[in-house]
Amino acid sequence: MLGLTNIFKYKKSTLLFILVSAIFYLWFAYDLVRTDILKLVLLYIALFIFAFRIIKTSGFYFRILVITAILFRLLFLFAIPNLSQDFYRFIWDGRMILEGFNPYLFTPDSFINNNEFPVAHAQELYKGMGSLSSSHFTNYPPINQLCFVIGNLFPGKSILSSVIGMRLLIIAADLGTLYFGKKLLERLKLPSNRIFWYILNPFIIIEFTGNLHYEGVMIFFLVWSLYLLYSKNWQWAAVIFSCSISVKLIPLMFLPLFFWWFTKKQELVASIKKLILFYAITIFTVLVFFLPFFSMEFINNYSKTVGLWFGNFEFNASIYYIARGIGYSITGYNEIAIITRFLPIISVLIILGFSLFKKNITIPKLVTSILLAFTCYLFLSTTVHPWYVGTLVALCVFTNYRFPLIWSLVIILSYLSYSGIGTSDKSENLWIIGLEYFLVFSAFIWEVILKKRLPFL
Structure with missing residues (x-):
């Protein structure tokens, strides 16, 4: 295994690419607005080129790539997201729960239009999230809401402190994906270095860590569930898969695809029982996660909001x-x-x-x-x-x-x-x-x- 001295000796080009990428990520995070299209596109393409070169020239040396992945994410730590305004709604929902409100029952408009300010920095959050978000009920599932709450518990009561708290959660999720993704690839006898096409992908770093999109947390639970499924621990795989659904609803559509995984010709009756139990555990766990927010008004609001996002x-x-x-x-x-x-x-x-x-x-x-x-x-x-x-x-x-x-x-x-x-x-x-x-x-x-x-x- 290469020592630190040999890394500097034999991986100079890799370290150069890492250094330049770090500068570009800082530039991207702290000195870019999304309407500055030329800078946005050039920085983005350059980061892709350098990520490709880092992975190739490192010889897939695991330690270098892991440290690099963490470094690039931490560079965004104190930056306010500049390509998406969704995080303002995330902070709003988390603070609503901390104040004792059910976020599924109230729109931000319902408060601000009546000159009510239920959370800290309410006006700034309201203005930041935009009229489209503020006029609709929240559509984020319960585990996602839990992430918003945890992010808002980070020391300090500013918008930036909440951003930092949520960002640390997303970084932790990416590291979890790295861990279980690598283990699953090894179990499948596939090159474990493939995981870095995800972990070091500038798109993933910018959209998840930079812009605070929780698909990264959903993916962590999804990959973890697949690992448990391969390890024949299908009951816990169902529970973890339900966590993925409870971050984003998208994995619900994947449930039918598990049919053949459980349905074996050799033990058809037992396999069908496992399939039914897998679905039952998954759906039951999701319902349990939603239970603290449950009411008929919640069902009405949530179904309408989800329908809007999919059809309007x-x-x-x-x-x-x-x-x-x-x-x-x-x-x-x-x-x-x-x-x-x-x-x-x-x-x-x-x-x-x-x-x-x-x-x-x-x-x-x-x-x-x-x-x-x-x-x-x-x-x-x-x-x-x-x-x-x-x-x-x-x-x-x-x-x-x-x-x-x-x-x-x-x-x-x-x-x-x-x-x-x-x-x-x-x-x-x-x-x-x-x-x-x-x-x-x-x-x-x-x-x-x-x-x-x-x-x-």
């Missing part, structure tokens, strides 16, 4: 935008209400197809099915925020597919909508979105349909 908003879509364009050409109107009736049905059919006709009897096959099913879901969605792609990046390290890495690079193009490039009303430029998805679909077709490896990954 549009951002960075692909197939949906094509369908919308066809609708405009035929009727002259945005037919989102009609289109969103059919696209979810197609998503469900695809998931059922992967569940019933693809035998997911090994972890790599199961993860591949989850990866491809979720990819199709995102292709059919009306809204694809950049951080949604993080789940694909995490899953791909356990498969032979690398198109999510391409997506994690070109997803930066979606942020160009905030500058209104090429438009008169600050809306999305569909040419830019088209370029993003041309590259993503090309990589997807190359790997999944043509079954060829990307030559540079």
Whole structure:
């Protein structure tokens, strides 16, 4: 094993890449606004290039890469997120719970419009989260809410102190993903260094640690659950999987894909019992997590809010935008209400197809099915925020597919909508979105349909 002296002697280029990347991350964290598109794109691309070189030139030396991953995340510690304003709502929800309010029963508007300020820095948080968030009930599940509460317990009562608290939780989750991801790769006899394509990916560092998106916590529980499942500890795998659902609801759609994992021909009756128990434990645990917030008003508010996010908003879509364009050409109107009736049905059919006709009897096959099913879901969605792609990046390290890495690079193009490039009303430029998805679909077709490896990954 290389000693510290030999690292400086033989890994000078790696250390240089790390140093320059650290400077660029500091620049990104503390001297960038999302409307400064040229700086945003150039820094982002440079960080990707340097991350690629760090992984390659390090010889996958584990200690260097782990220290580097922690360092890059800690550089963001005192920065206010600059690409997303969602964190203001996270702080609001956490402080609401600490003040004894049920966050699912009140919108921020309901307080501020009546000149009521239920939490510290209420006006600043309200202004920061924006009118879209403040006018709706929260849609974040209970474990996510717990993270908001813990973040707000960090010493100090400022917005920055809450940001630091939440950021430390997300960093801890990433380290947990590193730990269980490496162990799972080793158990599967796959190269354990693959995990660094997730851990050192600038997209993951910026979107999760930098912008405080809790997909990183959801992914931690998901990877941990897969590790437990492989270790034949399926009861605890169900509990941990329910934690993943209780951070973000997305893993709910993965449940049908576990069908073949449990259904063995040799012991069909016993296998079906295990499958039913796995589902029962998962759903029961999720319900227990929701129990402290339960009321009929909660059910009404939460179902409406979740429905809004899935059927009323549009951002960075692909197939949906094509369908919308066809609708405009035929009727002259945005037919989102009609289109969103059919696209979810197609998503469900695809998931059922992967569940019933693809035998997911090994972890790599199961993860591949989850990866491809979720990819199709995102292709059919009306809204694809950049951080949604993080789940694909995490899953791909356990498969032979690398198109999510391409997506994690070109997803930066979606942020160009905030500058209104090429438009008169600050809306999305569909040419830019088209370029993003041309590259993503090309990589997807190359790997999944043509079954060829990307030559540079």
